[in-house]
Amino acid sequence: MSLWFAWFVALAAVGVAAYAAYLLVRDRPVDNPLFYLASALEVLVLVQLVAGCVALAGTSRDVEGVTFVGYLLTCAVIPPAAVVWGVAEKTRWGTGVVVVGMLTVAVLVARLVQIWGGHA
């Protein structure tokens, strides 16, 4: 898998988390820009899911496949889950949920890179 793309996804997730944290501090619920940012990140993690599976199929590295695909899938599930769970809460804590979700995606991507490097 192209490592630069993984790091880009992680950075994007941190960026969305930062915007959500800004809303949290300003005492605001999930707004439209946050929704679109989270949707854009979802596109990135879906691309990562496909690219990751293709890379796994073509590699001769000793990568623990089940764990690797599990992380890829979890990354793809989190943004929609966080937005759905966060939108239902019409307070600042709704954006707090998105902060947690996005930071989790960033951590998962970092772990993906580790697993790819063989440090499971």
Place this chain on the structure above:
Amino acid sequence: MPEQPAETGSGFGRVLVAVYAVFAISATARSLVQLVLHFDEAPLAYLLSAFAAAVYIVATIALARRGPTSSKVATVAIGVELVGVLVVGTLTVLDPELFPDATVWSDFGAGYGYVPLVLPVVGMWWVLRTRARQRSA
């Protein structure tokens, strides 16, 4: 801010449920991989991982659901979680050879940024606070 209903799954509790869900999913996935692929390597550690995963699942669902029964279940689950991380954390610090492979609670959750240690403390505070507000309402 509008008046919040005293439920464990609303307001700040919404974030708490999200964090618990992350731990429920990651602990469950990790424990399934361990049990299915590597069970013979460290059976005790892996059974403990599975137990921790189950505790996180119960706590997540109980926190998210409304009603007095759910908040009681949440109190018990978080209590078990707190005892679990303290006991396993202490044992693994005193005797690092005890478990050949790490669990969520090893070294007080150091592998997970100590979140497993902080989470039950915050969770217990929140559940007790919510139950107190339910009683006074």
